[in-house]
Amino acid sequence: MSAARPQDLACRELVEILTDFLDGALDERTRTQVEQHLVLCPGCTEYLRQFRATIGSARKLAEEDLPPRVRENLLDVFRHWRHGS
Amino acid sequence: MAAAVSSEGSREGPDATRGAALPLLTPEDRALVERLRAGDEATFLAFVEKNHRAMIRVAMGYVSSEGIAEEVVQEAWVGILQGLAKFEGRCPLRAWMFRILINCAKMRGGREARSVPFSALESDNPEGERRPVETFRPPDDPRWPGHWARGPERWTDERLADAEALTRIKAEIEKLPPNQRQVITLRDIEDWDSAEVCEALGISEANQRVLLHRARTRVRQALAGWAAEETP
Numbered sequence: 001m002s003a004a005r006p007q008d009l010a011c012r013e014l015v016e017i018l019t020d021f022l023d024g025a026l027d028e029r030t031r032t033q034v035e036q037h038l039v040l041c042p043g044c045t046e047y048l049r050q051f052r053a054t055i056g057s058a059r060k061l062a063e064e065d066l067p068p069r070v071r072e073n074l075l076d077v078f079r080h081w082r083h084g085s
Numbered sequence: 086m087a088a089a090v091s092s093e094g095s096r097e098g099p100d101a102t103r104g105a106a107l108p109l110l111t112p113e114d115r116a117l118v119e120r121l122r123a124g125d126e127a128t129f130l131a132f133v134e135k136n137h138r139a140m141i142r143v144a145m146g147y148v149s150s151e152g153i154a155e156e157v158v159q160e161a162w163v164g165i166l167q168g169l170a171k172f173e174g175r176c177p178l179r180a181w182m183f184r185i186l187i188n189c190a191k192m193r194g195g196r197e198a199r200s201v202p203f204s205a206l207e208s209d210n211p212e213g214e215r216r217p218v219e220t221f222r223p224p225d226d227p228r229w230p231g232h233w234a235r236g237p238e239r240w241t242d243e244r245l246a247d248a249e250a251l252t253r254i255k256a257e258i259e260k261l262p263p264n265q266r267q268v269i270t271l272r273d274i275e276d277w278d279s280a281e282v283c284e285a286l287g288i289s290e291a292n293q294r295v296l297l298h299r300a301r302t303r304v305r306q307a308l309a310g311w312a313a314e315e316t317p
Binding site: 010011012013015016018019020023025041042043044046047049050051053054055057058059060061062064066070071073074075077078079081082 | 230
């Protein structure tokens with residue numbers, strides 16, 4: 001880890017455990033450290049906001065439509081399977 | 086005569102249209118499998134609609150073009166339909182499907198992990214856009230070791246709402262090594278839960294989070310700088 005003092009979570013460390021933080025996978029003590037750090041650190045607060053925004057935007061990719069050609073092809077596959085077996 | 090079914094061909098499942106019983110599946114998955122086995126087209130199309138894009142993204146981690154990924158996914162659908170009768174529901178339906186898909190993709194791709202080391206990609210900078218946007222103080226800093234030297238610039242909300250944000254996210258995800266791409270696709274785009282992703286990919290929760298975190302960090306990084314600029 002870094003030379004951060006005990007009880008002190010460095011920003012560099014915090015940004016490395018944000019996924020664990022968001023997944024609720026941190027132990028109680030580290031989680032509390034993260035929460036306390038965030039209260040006092042605008043840089044990490046902004047980083048977390050961006051991290052969440054990135055995740056939220058990625059989710060929008062799920063809404064893309066499927067090309068009709070793909071649907072047709074797969075429907076053929078399905079019909080072939082249904083009658084062929 | 087009546088007992089012949091159980092004694093012969095021990096690994097064979099029951100015949101195609103009836104299929105294995107599914108005691109371990111959720112009621113939703115069980116109903117879905119039964120309707121598919123019965124040949125219900127509407128169910129199949131809805132199912133495709135829900136999973137196809139994620140399958141393409143995952144497959145693209147193993148093959149060189151989207152065209153080939155589409156072929157791989159189509160092949161996977163054939164495998165899924167053919168395997169449906171023998172599917173015993175020992176894992177969730179989606180996890181089972183994605184394992185079939187990944188097998189098809191690996192076979193087709195030949196070269197398994199295209200996994201370029203994380204660091205090697207950092208210099209990948211075709212448009213000169215990936216400038217270091219933030220920096221930390223060194224570990225021997227007398228007051229604040231490892232704290233921000235230059236913190237992240239605020240992102241403007243207009244920028245994030247822009248369609249280009251999605252284009253950038255998509256492009257960056259396509260550049261990730263396959264394992265990171267798979268995890269971020271299933272977790273963040275498709276909104277699967279962590280346990281289901283681990284089951285589909287055969288990885289531990291801890292490993293999954295490491296991959297997810299690297300992927301998210303890369304994607305955030307690809308947006309930073311651009312997202313912080315003023316809208317013209």
